[in-house]
Amino acid sequence: xxxxxxxxxxxxxxxxxxxxxxxxxxxxxxxxxxxxxxxxxxxxxxxxxxxxxxxxxxxxxxxxxxxxxxxxxxxxxxxxxxxxxxxxxxxxxxxxxxxxxxxxxxxxxxxxxxxxxxxxxxxxxxxxxxxxxxxxxxxxxxxxxxxxxxxxxxxxxxxxxxxxxxxxxxxxxxxxxxxxxxxxxxxxxxxxxxxxxxxxxxxxxxxxxxxxxxxxxxxxxxxxxxxxxxxxxxxxxxxxxxxxxxxxxxxxxxxxxxxxxxxxxxxxxxxxxxxxxxxxxxxxxxxxxxxxxxxxxxxxxxxxxxxxxxxxxxxxxxxxxxxxxxxxxxxxxxxxxxxxxxxxxxxxxxxxxxxxxxxxxxxxxxxxxxxxxxxxxxxxxxxxxxxxxxxxxxxxxxxxxxxxxxxxxxxxxxxxxxxxxxxxxxxxxxxxxxxxxxxxxxxxxxxxxxxxxxxxxxxxxxxxxxxxxxxxxxxxxxxxxxxxxxxxxxxxxxxxxxxxxxxxxxxxxxxxxxxxxxxxxxxxxxxxxxxxxxxxxxxxxxxxxxxxxxxxxxxxxxxxxxxxxxxxxxxxxxxxxxxxxxxxxxxxxxxxxxxxxxxxxxxxxxxxxxxxxxxxxxxxxxxxxxxxxxxxxxxxxxxxxxxxxxxxxxxxxxxxxxxxxxxxxxxxxxxxxxxxxxxxxxxxxxxxxxxxxxxxxxxxxxxxxxxxxxxxxxxxxxxxxxxxxxxxxxxxxxxxxxxxxxxxxxxxxxxxxxx
Numbered sequence: 001x002x003x004x005x006x007x008x009x010x011x012x013x014x015x016x017x018x019x020x021x022x023x024x025x026x027x028x029x030x031x032x033x034x035x036x037x038x039x040x041x042x043x044x045x046x047x048x049x050x051x052x053x054x055x056x057x058x059x060x061x062x063x064x065x066x067x068x069x070x071x072x073x074x075x076x077x078x079x080x081x082x083x084x085x086x087x088x089x090x091x092x093x094x095x096x097x098x099x100x101x102x103x104x105x106x107x108x109x110x111x112x113x114x115x116x117x118x119x120x121x122x123x124x125x126x127x128x129x130x131x132x133x134x135x136x137x138x139x140x141x142x143x144x145x146x147x148x149x150x151x152x153x154x155x156x157x158x159x160x161x162x163x164x165x166x167x168x169x170x171x172x173x174x175x176x177x178x179x180x181x182x183x184x185x186x187x188x189x190x191x192x193x194x195x196x197x198x199x200x201x202x203x204x205x206x207x208x209x210x211x212x213x214x215x216x217x218x219x220x221x222x223x224x225x226x227x228x229x230x231x232x233x234x235x236x237x238x239x240x241x242x243x244x245x246x247x248x249x250x251x252x253x254x255x256x257x258x259x260x261x262x263x264x265x266x267x268x269x270x271x272x273x274x275x276x277x278x279x280x281x282x283x284x285x286x287x288x289x290x291x292x293x294x295x296x297x298x299x300x301x302x303x304x305x306x307x308x309x310x311x312x313x314x315x316x317x318x319x320x321x322x323x324x325x326x327x328x329x330x331x332x333x334x335x336x337x338x339x340x341x342x343x344x345x346x347x348x349x350x351x352x353x354x355x356x357x358x359x360x361x362x363x364x365x366x367x368x369x370x371x372x373x374x375x376x377x378x379x380x381x382x383x384x385x386x387x388x389x390x391x392x393x394x395x396x397x398x399x400x401x402x403x404x405x406x407x408x409x410x411x412x413x414x415x416x417x418x419x420x421x422x423x424x425x426x427x428x429x430x431x432x433x434x435x436x437x438x439x440x441x442x443x444x445x446x447x448x449x450x451x452x453x454x455x456x457x458x459x460x461x462x463x464x465x466x467x468x469x470x471x472x473x474x475x476x477x478x479x480x481x482x483x484x485x486x487x488x489x490x491x492x493x494x495x496x497x498x499x500x501x502x503x504x505x506x507x508x509x510x511x512x513x514x515x516x517x518x519x520x521x522x523x524x525x526x527x528x529x530x531x532x533x534x535x536x537x538x539x540x541x542x543x544x545x546x547x548x549x550x551x552x553x554x555x556x557x558x559x560x561x562x563x564x565x566x567x568x569x570x571x572x573x574x575x576x577x578x579x580x581x582x583x584x585x586x587x588x589x590x591x592x593x594x595x596x597x598x599x600x601x602x603x604x605x606x607x608x609x610x611x612x613x614x615x616x617x618x619x620x621x622x623x624x625x626x627x628x629x630x631x632x633x634x635x636x637x638x639x640x641x642x643x644x645x646x647x648x649x650x651x652x653x654x655x656x657x658x659x660x661x662x663x664x665x666x667x668x669x670x671x672x673x674x675x676x677x678x679x680x681x682x683x684x685x686x687x688x689x690x691x692x693x694x695x696x697x698x699x700x701x702x703x704x705x706x707x708x709x710x711x712x713x714x715x716x717x718x719x720x721x722x723x724x725x726x727x728x729x730x731x732x733x734x735x736x737x738x739x740x741x742x743x744x745x746x747x748x749x750x751x752x753x754x755x
Contacts, residue, residue: 065089068100078104086111092120097130108133115141122149138162151717152176152749156194165198176749177718184214186719187747201230234258237266246342248273262286276300278343292317297343310335312345321359329357337378351379365409372401398533399429417447424554428533435471436533440464440554458495460548463488464557466530473531485529489557491520493548507573514584516546516564522590525556532556538598541629541639542613545584550595560590566612577619583612585632607632622646637661650683674698675706689713709740720746 069084080102088095098113109132117125124147132139139161146154156172172194177185192207202224210218226233237254244250250272257265263285270278280297298311312334319327332353334340340348347353353376361368375397382390403426410419422442429435444462451457467486474480499512534553544550546566549558566584571577586608588596596608609632616624622645629639640659647653655678662672679693692710697703709726723743 080104094118106133123147150176150749151178167196167198169194175718176747177716184211186716187212189750196227201227203227232256232258232264244344247275270297287319289321290317290319297345306338307335310339312339314346324363325359325361327357327359331355331357332376334376334378340378347378351382352376353378366407368406369404371403371405372399373403374399396430396433400426401429402427415447416449417445420444420446426533426554434473434531436473436531437469438533438554439467454498456495456497456499460493460495461491462548463490465489466554468530470529470531473529475528475531479528481529483529485526487524487526487530487557489520489524489559491518491548491558493518495546504573507571507576509572510568510570512568512570514546514566514568516548517562518548518558518564519561520557520559522560522592523594524559525594530555538595540595540599540608540611542582542584542611542627545586545608545611556594556598558595560588560593560595562589562593563587577617579614579616579618581612581614583610585610605632609638610635621648652681654679654681671701672699687714687716689715718748720748722746 066082066088068082068086070082072081072083073079074081082100083098086097086100088100094117095111096114096116096118097111099111101110101112102108103110111130113128115125115127115130119125125141125144126147127141127144129143130139130141139159141159142157144154144156144159148154152175154172154174156169158170159167160170161167169191170193171190173188173190175185175188177187179185188211190209190211191205193205195204195206196202197204203226205223206221208220208223209216226235234257235255237256239251239253241249241251247270250270252268252270255267257267259265263283265281265283267281269280272278276299278297278299281295283294285292292315294313294315296311296313298309300308301310302308312332314333315329315331317329321327332347332355334353340346355374355376356371358369358371360370377390377394377397379390382393403424405424406422408421408423412418420442421444422440424438424440426436426438428437442462442464444460447457447459449457449459465486465488467484469484471482472480473482494517496515497512499510502509502511532555535551535556537552539552540550546564551558564584564586566582568580568582570580588606588608591604591606596603610628610630612628614624614626616622624645625641625643627639627641628637630636631638637659638661640657642655642657644656645652645654655676657676658673660673675695675697677693677695679691681689681691683689690710690712692708694708695706697706707726707728709724709728711722711724713723714721721743724741726740728740
């Protein structure tokens with residue numbers, strides 16, 4: 001069971017209730033000061049309005065506006081009485097009452113009858129009587145109602161403000177629910193006594209009860225917490241608890257330590273049924289130009305096949321060195337791949353745990369980054385499917401330091417052309433494995449231009465230069481290479497586009513043919529001397545078909561001359577709604593182009609596959625996104641990705657389908673993938689909604705459901721309840737065929753509790 005309450009919002013009312021005393025007292029000061037002026041001798045009169053008086057405070061002029069239907073000054077008794085529509089305005093606050101009496105002898109102010117105070121923050125305080133005395137150090141109101149800005153309500157039988165800066169509410173009730181007179185709200189909090197100590201900034205509760213439809217659900221005889229003016233303070237936080245397969249029943253107390261204004265520590269150990277104590281917590285510190293945070297946990301474990309000492313430590317931070325440079329780090333350590341899964345910690349589903357330190361410089365259009373990376377494998381699924389490849393990847397696990405990248409732009413010339421320089425280095429080390437050092441420089445010239453006919457051109461000429469030093473590089477037929485090598489790769493490209501626009505009263509359509517031509521030498525990648533560290537993941541789709549360099553990294557050059565062509569269509573308006581489509585293909589001059597060969601070693605055609613996308617939202621009831629890659633000969637699908645939302649908001653269906661043709665070059669590791677995800681959500685009523693989903697594997701080898709579940713939601717102005725059920729099939733034996741059930745209750749403006 002997880003229970004978490006924010007500071008009870010009732011205490012904010014105690015702060016508001018000191019405001020009307022100040023406003024009303026200023027009105028009393030108006031009367032006392034003005035009675036000594038000859039032209040303001042008090043007598044019975046009618047229709048006194050718009051009486052403006054300036055009262056200096058702290059060197060500034062504060063204006064109080066006072067008006068009433070009738071004003072009476074009794075010199076014998078010393079009473080000044082205002083009746084009728086009495087109204088006082090002061091500092092964006094307004095006090096309205098039927099009658100206001102100021103006793104000059106006791107300096108007491110009494111407001112009676114329909115007392116309403118509109119505060120500067122949008123709240124409204126209502127009472128039948130308010131009494132203030134002793135220079136505002138003492139005050140009392142009876143039968144008050146406070147409508148807060150968020151529409152929640154506080155009621156109390158009485159309110160008292162004492163001279164020692166202590167305010168007290170007796171028999172108080174708080175709720176954020178709408179309800180009719182005589183009907184109990186869905187939930188409310190009652191307290192026999194609520195006391196606010198301004199000096200200590202604490203709020204104390206006696207006999208507080210949480211009720212649902214008038215039925216008590218939670219009781220505490222005493223509760224204390226800081227008032228809303230306290231931003232942070234050391235103390236106990238609400239504990240958490242629950243039950244899991246790993247822990248059994250568990251309980252987690254939490255203590256917050258505000259070390260100083262910039263530093264805080266949270267201690268959060270876990271006491272469980274099945275395991276020894278897990279010692280955990282977090283640390284955060286903020287500096288003038290930096291911040292850092294640490295989270296971690298440690299435990300002893302007696303389970304077989306797991307380390308005795310287990311734990312994790314995540315460190316994240318940023319430091320602004322000066323106006324141009326900043327440093328960031330994200331460091332992650334874990335004792336074993338199952339620890340994050342067992343405790344359901346962040347990154348527990350990641351295949352790799354990545355640690356990174358980087359320095360970045362921003363200056364105008366120029367940019368430099370210096371990075372270092374370290375990796376740790378966590379993938380149980382990969383280990384189960386292909387142990388040999390898992391061990392090979394683990395042996396090849398690299399340390400990258402440094403990885404440097406910079407790009408620099410010249411100012412545009414008179415014709416709009418500019419020069420761009422990219423510089424990059426990479427040093428990759430492995431324990432008892434291959435090592436690579438790379439230095440790359442790309443110098444390019446670019447000219448974008450538009451003709452008077454509307455044609456858009458982009459001319460690009462570039463030269464890429466690489467220098468490598470390689471150690472223990474094993475390539476085809478187990479041959480090895482050690483030593484230095486280099487290469488120079490020139491490239492010239494031009495892009496042409498011509499948009500055609502057709503506009504009618506109901507729609508606007510844009511058709512735009514695109515042609516990209518590239519001239520570059522064939523070959524020259526030197527695969528027998530230069531390893532592929534950053535370009536192994538080769539993909540070809542609508543996002544890169546028109547790029548001059550279709551590789552993601554630098555170790556492989558996109559060689560050979562080619563011509564890419566495509567067609568874009570966009571429509572906006574009432575006829576087709578918002579719809580767009582794109583299709584493209586590439587013609588390679590060299591059949592053995594390195595990119596197409598890496599994509600599909602068996603394909604020797606000059607033409608690439610067709611790639612494209614369709615995005616359609618003809619109306620509010622249909623939203624379609626489709627991406628594809630089709631064989632250039634028989635148009636069979638090699639990649640399909642479909643997502644579609646169908647139906648109105650009260651009954652909405654969604655389907656997502658993905659198909660990826662297997663790559664036989666990598667055997668089982670990159671086998672065929674075919675999955676379909678379906679879901680439906682329904683608004684059963686104004687407050688109730690339901691949703692269910694299913695994820696299914698459609699391949700012949702792993703045919704069956706991967707995951708399915710759903711949730712039921714109730715939501716109104718003051719209360720939410722969410723219940724979720726999920727069943728998932730995992731390759732992890734500790735999680736296989738497990739059910740997950742959660743239910744959470746949210747009391748709006750207060751907090752939540754759940755399991």
